[in-house]
Amino acid sequence: MSGVTQVNDRGSGAPPTAAVLDRERLRELFDLRSSYNARSGGDYEDDPNPVWRELRERGPVHEGIVHELTGYDRPAMFQGLPYPDRPHFSVFSFDVCDQVFRDNETFASSPQAVDPTGGQIGASSSMLSMGGAQHRRYRALVQPSFVPARGPWWITNWIEETVHALIDRFAGDGAAELNVDFCAAIPVLTITSSFGVAVEEALHIREVLNDPPEVIRMLAPIVAARREAPQDDLISVLVQAEITDEEGVRHQLSDHEIYTFAILLLLAGSGTTWKQMGITLTALLRRPEVLEAVRADRSLLRPAVEESVRWSPTDPMFARFATRDVELGGLRIPRGSVVHLCLGAANRDPARWDRPDEFDIHRPMKRSLGFGSGAHVCLGMHVARAEITVGIGALLDRLPNLRLDPAAEPPRLIGMYERGATEIPVLFDR
Incomplete structure (x- = not known):
């Protein structure tokens, strides 16, 4: 069973479709301090925002790479890195980051054209790296x-069952760790379940994302079966998807394209939503009066999530590639340069928000860059919002007097290019 034990749904008599996952494997995959996450700067434990504020105040654009400008002196990999032979520039203001996101012709998402129908399967050949008409067709x-x-479809089919089955594990204990044991498990189970992957294999498929042949081995039988007999799941939707472009040409997704999209969804969805949920919980639990306000008025949960995405986005940097010489923020950017967009700094730009360093769920709602912007705005942001709001709402419903454990180390936000919380130890009344 690969470290998985079945549990029953909340006394409803439903079949045991959710899973208790191996905690050690979860920790290896989802603790930012683990070796699995070290390559993105998971061992960075300082608050980067004071440095980013100083850089932004000195100018919207700087020559150099975000982590090096921040003072992190170890290698770190993320989108747009390493490319040692290209000039690198980093953007720290909201307006200039938004400008780059919205100008896909000048600032491409990939240094070269992408062939999604053949070649290597992975994020580099996914729609994340496409542009223009190719990106529009694939995204459609x-x-x-x-x-x-489609939010209710996700919530009813997969999110609610997963959330409550996870809470069932500790609801009678009076104590729990919510980051790895709860937040991390929700997206990976939601996505793999929507694929039709057995819960016993949920962590394995997440673990082997850098081994596309192994991912294909697991997905190929499902894709073939859904082409023969579609069901009510995501793979079935993908195999039946069809559009006709402006020239009257009919387009469908090949198996190759479905595998590539599945890898992208697992990397992006199970790699970001759990961290944002943990950041949101950390912000609320460290402000008990705000947590109580949300508990009393659940309409405040949505603005709390949006403020979390603004205040501390999980992926605080994305990159674009300059397709021509251009001036940006007062600097000349040569063709071929990598332009790093520091979303963490842009989301705290005082030119756009008053008191930007404060976590304030009552501030006037304004669009942030936590889910990106422009043509490549996050495809799964509505599913991510659903997972976070359903997850936190269920915790507030089922765990009376939820609070941080005063005897344990409080959660901290860590990481350079993937930011998230450390352990979130809580107590509650049984």
Whole structure:
């Protein structure tokens, strides 16, 4: 069973479709301090925001790479890195980051054209790296399952069951650790379940994302079965997806493209949503009066999530590639340069928000860059919001007097290019 034990749904008599996952494997995959996450700067434990504020005050754009400008002196990999032979520039203001996101012709998402129908399967050949008409066609094929109207489909089919089965494990204990044991498990189980992957294999498929042949081995039988007999799941939607472009050409997704999208969704979805949920919980639990306000008025949960995405986005940097010589923020950017967008700094720009360093769920709602911007705005942001709001709402419903454990070390936000919380130890009344 690969470290998985089945548990029953909340006394409903439903079949045991959720899983208790091996905690040690969860920790290895999802603790930012583990060796699995070290390559993205998971061992960075300082608060980067004071440095980013100083850089932004000195100018919107700086020559150099975000982590090096921040003072992190170890190698760190993320989108747009390493490319040692290219000039690198980093952007720290909201307006200039938004400008780059919205100008796809000048600032491409990939240094070269992407062939999604052949070659290597992975994020580098996914729609994350596409541009122009190619990106629009591909996104149109996969987007229908991720629009706001499909939120109830995700919640009813996978999110609610996963959330409550996880809470069942500790609801009678009076204590729990919520970051790895709860937040990390929700997205990976939601996504793999939507694929039709058995819960016993949920962590394995997440673990082997850098081994595309192994991912294909696991997904190929499911894709083949859904082409023969579609069901009510995401793979079935993808194999049936079809659009006709402006020239009257009909487009469908090949198996190759479905595998590539599945890898992207697992990397992006299970790699970001759990961290943002942990950041949101940390912000609320460290402010008990705000947590109580949300508990009393659940309409405040959505603005709390949006403020979390602004205040501390999980992926605080993305990169673009300059396709021509251009001036940006007063600096000349040569063609071929990598332009790093420091979203963490942009989301605290005082030119856009008053008191930007404060976590304030009552501030006037303004669009942040936590889910990106422009044509490549996060495809799964509505599913991510659903997972976070359902997850935290269920905790407030089922764990009376939820609070941080005063005898344990309080959670801290860590990480350079992937930011998230350390352990979130809590107590509650049984």
